[in-house]
Amino acid sequence: MDGVLTVAFLKAAIIAGTPLLFATVGEIITEKVGNLNLGVEGMMLMGAVIGFQVAHVTSNPLLALIAAALAGAIGALIFAFLTVSLRANQVVTGLALTIFGTGFSSFMGKGLVGIKLSDEFSASFTSIKIPGLGDIPVIGEILFNHDILVYLGYLTAILIGLYMYNTRKGLNLRAVGENPAAADAASVRITAYKYGHILLGGALCGLGGAYLSLVQVPVWQENITAGRGWIAVALVIFAAWNPYKALIGSYFFGGLDIIGFRLQGTGIQISQYFVDMLPYLMTIFVLVIVSLKKDRKNAPPKALSEPYFREER
Amino acid sequence: MQNGSVYVSMRDITKTFGNVVATDKMNLDVAEGEIHALLGENGAGKSTLMNMLSGIYIPDSGHIFIGGKEVKFSSPRDAINAGVGMIHQHFKLVDVLTALENILLGKRKGFLLNKKQHYHEVRKIMEQFHLEVDLKKYIYDMSVGEKQNLEILKTLYRGARILILDEPTAVLTPQETVVLFKIMRRMKEQGCSVIFISHKMNEVMEIADRITVLRKGKTIATLNKAETNPEELTELMVGRPIDLSINRIERVTDKRVLKVRDLRAVNEEGVEVLKGLNFDICAGEILGVAGIAGSGQKELCEALAGLYPVKEGEILFKGENLVGKTPKEFITRGISMSFIPEDRLGMGLVASMDMVDNILLKQYHHTKGFLKKKPAAAKAEEIIKKLDVQTPGIHHPIKNLSGGNIQKVLLGRELDSHPELLITAYPVRGLDINTCLRIYDILNEEKKKGVAILYIAEDLDSLLGLSDRIMVISNGEITGIVDARKATKEQLGAMMLGKKEEEYAV
Secondary structure (H helix, E strand, O other), rough: OOOOOOOOHHHHHHHHHHHHHHHHHHHHHHOOOOOOOOOHHHHHHHHHHHHHHHHHHHHHHHHHHHHHHHHHHHHHHHHHHHHHHHHOEEEEEEEHHHHHHHHHHHOOOOOHHOOOOHHHHHHHHOOOEEOHHHHHOHHHHHHEEHHHHHHHHHHHHHHHHHHHHHHHHHHHHHHHHHHHHHHHOOOOOOOHHHHHHHHHHHHHHHHHHHEEEEEEEEEEOOOOOOOOHHHHHHHHOOHHHHHOHHHHHHHHHHHHHHHHHHHHOOOOOHHHHHHHHHHHHHHHHHHHHHHOOOOOHOOOOOOOOOOOOOOOO | OOOEEEEEEEEEEEEOOOOOOEEEEEEEEEEEEOOOEEOOOOOHHHHHHHHHOOOOOOEEEEEEEEEEEEEEOOHHHHHHHEEEEEEEOOOOOOOOOEHHHHOOOOOOOOOOOOOHHHHHHHHHHHHHOOOOOOOOHHHHOOHHHHHHHHHHHHHHHOOOOEEEOOOHHHHHHHHHHHHHHHHHHHHOOOOOOOEEEEOOOOHHHOOEEEEEEEEOOOOEEEHHHOOOOOHHHHHHHHOOOOOOOOOOOOOOOEEEEEEEEEEEEEEEOOEEEEEEEEEEEEOOOOEEEEEEOOOOOOHHHHOOOOOOOOEEOOOOEEEEOOOHHHHHHHOOOOEEEEOOOOOOOOOOOOOOOOOHHHHHHOOOOHHOOOHHHHHHHHHHHHHHHHOOOOOOOOOOOOOOOOHHHHHHHHHHHHHHHOOOOEEEEOOOOOOHHHHHHHHHHHHHHHHHHEEEEEEEEEOOOHHHHOOOOEEEEEEEEEEEEEEOOOOOOHHHHHHHHHOOOOOOOO
C-alpha cells in the first residue's frame, strides 16, 4: 500500500477535509441550538461564489473571506427567520435553502466559469510551516505545514468545542437545543441564542465553501461543492455533535474524497465511479452504526427540529 | 397562624384567554414564613394566577405587590429577580446535563464555567435547607422525587424568597411526599413564603397555615387551617355539599376470570422486572395494586395487554393461556387496558386527532373497506354524555381538552369495547375530587356488570375505599395480597417498601 498511505496523501487529506470541517462545525452549532439546517450545501455554494467574486475583483484575501462568511450568514438568516420567527418546518426550509443557494451560485458565477484567481492572490494561501511543531518528523509535515485556513480550521473546531463545553453561554446553548422550555424558565433568551448560533453556523459553512473556490481549486466551476454539504450533515451525526470529533471525521472523509486520484497513481484498477461512491457509502455505513448504538451522550439534541412556543402545552 | 407581615399581595387580577375568563378579579395575600395553600378544582384558575405571579402570563388588569412595592413582570426573569420562583408540574430540566449544570443554567455571571466554585455555593444552600441532591448525577438517572428536589434547589439558588409549588405531590410516592413536606417546613422556618397548589384535601390540611379557596376563576375565601375542616373546604371548593366517601360494592361471584401464574419478564437491560407473580381476579372484583412508582406496575399492565414480552409463566384468561399472543388477540378476547402515564398524554390517545378518530383507532379492524365514521361519531357523543366530558365538540382535537377530560375519553373508549377484564392504571392521576368520584362511580358500574378490574393507583385512600383486595408489589415482587376492608395504610406502606405479608388473604 505504499504510495497510498504516504505523508503526501495524509497531508492532502487534511486539505480536502478542511471545507468539510468548517461546514460540519457550523452545522453542529446550528443543530446544538435545536435547528436542523439542511441548507449547508446551499450556504457553502453562496460562500464559494461570493468569496470568489470578491477575490476576483479586489484580489484581497481577507475581504474575500469576510464576504464568503457573510454570504453564508445571509443564507442562514433566511433560514433563521423562517424557522425561528415564523416557526416554519425546518426540513423543508433547509431543502429550499439548498436549492436557492445552488441556483444563486450558478447565476452569480455565470461569467466566472473557468476564470482562475491571480497568482498574487493565491500566494496569500501558500503553506506556512509552524516553527517547532512543523519540524516534528512525519506529523509535522502532515499537520503543521499548511495554508492559513487549515490552521483556522483547527482553531475553529477547538474554540467552538471550548465554547460549547466550558463556558456559560455554551451551557445555555446546549440547553436550548435539548429543552427550550427549561432554558426559557431559566431566563435564557431563546430567540437570541437561536439566531446568533444559526448565523454563526451559516458563516462557517460559507467559509467552508470559500476554501474550495479560493484555495483548493482556485478556478470557478459550477456546483463546486459537489455534495460536500450533504456529507457535512452526515458528519455531524458521525461526530456525535462534538466539534472535537468533527476534526477526525472531516479529515477521514477528506481522505476518502481524494483516494481515487491516489489509487490511479499506484496503478490499482478500481472503477472511478466506485471510488466516487466511497464517501457516500461510508456515510450510509456510519449512519447505520450510529443508529444501532443507542447511547444517551451521543444522541441528537432532544428538541432538534422542533419549533418552540412558550405558551404551548 | 400568620408569622410575618403580608409579603406578596395580588389585587383584582383579571386574565382572559379569548372568551374565557380564567381569573376574575382575584385577590391573594401571602405572609412571610407561611405555607399558603391554593385549593381549587381543575380549571379554577390556580395555575393561571400563579403563572402571572411568576411572569409567564401578563395580567390584563390588576396589581401585584411584593414587599409593599408594586411590580410588573413581563418575563419569568423579572419574577426571578423579584425573588419569585415557581416549581412547575412538568419539570423544566435538561436531561443530558448534570444536576449542577441545570442549576447554573441561565445565570449571567462570568464567561467561563467554574464548576468547583459553584459546587460549594450550591452545597451551602443545600445545608441551609436540608436538601439532598447528588449534584454530579445526570437528570436521566434521577427519580421524580430527586428531580423535584433539584427544581427546588435551583429556585433557591436563584435567591427565591417566594416559592410556588404547582401540584408537587401529584407525581410523588408517599415517602417522597414526606420528604417534600419536611423541605417545605424548613423553607418556612427560613422565612420564605411558600405557595402550595393542590386539590388533595389531606395534604392541604397537613401542611398549610392558611388556605385560599378558588372556584371558577374567583377567590372564594381565605381561611386559617386551624379554624376550618375538610368538609367546609370541599363545600367552598365545589360550591355545594359533597359526600367524600367512596362506595364499595360487594362482589357477588367467585368465578375467576384471570389467573396469573409465575409471571416473569425482563427489561431491555436484562434486569428482571416481574419476578414470578401469582394472582387471580374474579368477575365483578376490583383488585387494587399498590406500590412505589416503578415497582413493575407498567410492565405488569403491558404484559397483561400483550404489549410486554413475557419470559416465563402463564396468563390464563378464562382458562386459555394468552402468553405469546398478539395485542390484537388480547383485545378480541375482551381484555382492555388504559394506562395514564405521568405526563398524562402519550399513551393510548393521539393528541392532535379528535375523539372520533381516536375511537376509530381501536375499531377500524372490525370494519371492512373504508372507515365508517358515523357509528364512531355516535359513540363519541355517547361517551360525552355518559362520562360528562367537557368539550366543544366531538371534532375538537384531544390535546386542547383539560387533563381530566382526556382521561375520561380514554376510559370511555376502553369501556366501550365491553371488556371482561379492564386494566386501568392511574385513572384519576391529577384529577379534582368531583371527577375522581365520577370515575370511581364508572368503575363501580363496570364492576356491577361483572367486569374484572385491575386497578393500579398511587393514592392509598382510593385503593382502600374502592378495591375488594389489594395486591402490593415491591421491586417486581408481590409482597402481599390483603383484604381491603381490613388493611391499614401503615400496613400497605410497609409492604410497599418490601416487607412481606405472611397471611395471604384470598
